[in-house]
Amino acid sequence: MKTREAPVSVTNACKLCSPLGAVLAFKGIEGAVCILHGSQGCATYIRRYMISHYKEPLDVASSSFSEDAAVFGGAASLMQGLDNLIKQYRPAVIGIATTCLSETIGDDVGRILQDYVKNRGAAKLPALINVSTPAYKGTHADGFLAAAKSAVEALAEKSEKENTLNLFPGMVSPEDIRHLKELLADFGIEYTLFPDYSETMDAGQWGGYKLIPPGGTPVKSLKNTANAALTIEFGISAQNGDSPGKFLEEKFGVKNVNMPLPIGVKATDNFIEKLEEISGATVPDKYLFERGRLIDSYVDAHKYVFGVKAAVFGDEDMVAAMAVFLDEIGMVPSICASGAPAGKLEKYLRSAITDFDGKGITVLEDADFEIIEGAVEKTSPAVMIGSSKGYKISRKLDIPLIRCAFPVHDRIGGARIALAGYTGTQKIFDSIVNSLLEARQDASPVGFSYM
Ligand code: SF4
Known part of the structure; x- marks a missing residue:
């Protein structure tokens, strides 16, 4: 297997930058806009990356550091940026995420915001949610989770207990x-x-x-x-x-x-x-029918998937759930790779997949696409499952790629990829089986048009 004995650099990381995840989480709050505290390029990159996947317009402001701000701190730039955002957008909420630059110089955004609120008057301001997202320390998934937590921390208020x-x-x-x-x-x-x-x-x-x-x-x-x-x-x-x-x-x-x-x-x-x-309700019939159809399709396609190897890569949440699903349908998740720091993924998979060692599963944590390529070359899975960032490996090694999760930059419908529930599972299951059948059909010396 091609691995880095003593890694000195990362080649095409299997993760994205932390403020990107924070921006997505802030886009999930009604009336919110977001601003990145740091250099302008970070906002441009994140907008470009997300627009390409979601195919939706996306505004991300930036405190737009100058050389002075990079040396002496960006308090004035951030305050000016907040003023502009409030004037132009009239938001209910502003999400503020840091970038590598502002984290590296150690800007204390919490204190800057305290001064800002004191100076402008709290009553006139939208809710300000501040999250620290140093991308050199975490992944986009970390940024997403941290921003979600910061929003709840900033807004949750105790009142009457409710049955929600x-x-x-x-x-x-x-x-x-x-x-x-x-x-x-x-x-x-x-x-x-x-x-x-x-x-x-x-x-x-x-x-x-x-x-x-x-x-x-x-x-x-x-x-x-x-x-x-x-x-x-x-x-x-x-x-x-x-x-x-x-x-x-x-x-x-x-x-x-x-x-x-x-x-x-x-x-x-x-x-x-x-x-x-x-x-306290019983399961609505429609879900029982969806479940029934899904299990029926498992039976129909069992002979095509049993024992077939797959490489799964991407966010550790998706990889963990996908690997267990592949095991459920009789496939072997022979490579489970994520750019997230080592610790959680292998531990979880060992607890969730019976006979983990006997199945020959390789877990790659803190992985980049060079390491993933080496593992794919060695174990020759029949299919790859993950983001469009796996396309180069898929093309080079002639292995079908099933695109899911984030990002999908070379197809439309990234926002409509379903994985959750019986219907989401049905869609990914059908995609996997049909992709295996297509590869088999294309490789057949005689070709076939009936199974
Ligand atoms: S500099 Fe840091 S925050 Fe900015 S785009 Fe790059 S990784 Fe993300």
């Missing part, structure tokens, strides 16, 4: 968010889903440009997260660390339950059972 549910699904697609909302509504559950960028990052046609797209979790609902009966958080990135659910549990006593992303029958069953327990 907080659902913090993590960095899923707008399509998955819409499906989760539909599920909660079908169970009759009062909920706050956050961050909700299902409309802001996947909107319909507008008559004219909107400075702030409609949609997002209302500030009122975020305030109310402190009074919920329960929080459910998806994803291993939120386990044992800083997360909005953990914060609400510690500060306001709202019980926090962590679950994997519901990909696959077992993971979705667990989530649905939890919804049954919370709501």
Whole structure:
């Protein structure tokens, strides 16, 4: 296997920059705009990257450091930027995330904001949510989680206890968010889903440009997260660390339950059972039918997928859930790779997949695409599953790539990739099976048009 014995640099990291994740989380708050404290290029890169995936307009402001600010601090630039944003956008919320530059020079954004509020008067200002996102220390998933936690920290307010549910699904697609909302509504559950960028990052046609797209979790609902009966958080990135659910549990006593992303029958069953327990309602027929169709398709396609190897790469939450789903359908997730720091992914997969060692699974944490390529070359999986960043390997080694999660830059519909629930699982399952069949069909010396 091609690995770096003594890594001195990263070649095409399997992760993105932390403020990018923060921007996405802020796009899930109603009436919010965001500003990056640092150099202008960071905002441009993040806008370019996100627009390419979501195919939606996206404004990201910048405090736009000059040379002076880079040496003496950017307090004046940030205050000026906030003034401009408020004047032009009239936002309900401003999310402020730091970049590598402002983190490196050690700007104390909390103190700058205190001075700003004191100077301008709190009553005249929108809610200001500040998050520290040094990209040299974390991934886009870390930035997303940190921004979500900062928003809850800044806004949650204790009042009357309510029988509501907080659902913090993590960095899923707008399509998955819409499906989760539909599920909660079908169970009759009062909920706050956050961050909700299902409309802001996947909107319909507008008559004219909107400075702030409609949609997002209302500030009122975020305030109310402190009074919920329960929080459910998806994803291993939120386990044992800083997360909005953990914060609400510690500060306001709202019980926090962590679950994997519901990909696959077992993971979705667990989530649905939890919804049954919370709501006291029975599972609506439509989900029983979806589940039945999914299991029927597992049976139909078992002979095509059993024992087939796949390489999965990307965010650790997606990789963890996808690997367990692949194991559920009889495939072998022979490579599970993420750019997230080592520690959580392998530990989780060892606990979730029986006979982990016997199945020959290689987990690559803190990985870049050079390391992933070496592993793919060595183990020759039949299919790769992950973002479009895997395309170069897929093309070079002639292995089909199933695009999912973030980012997908070379196809349309990135915002509508579904993975969650029985229907999301059905879609990814069909894609995997059909991709295997297509490869087999193309490689057949005689060709076939009937199976
Ligand atoms: S300098 Fe840091 S914050 Fe800016 S784009 Fe690069 S990694 Fe992201």
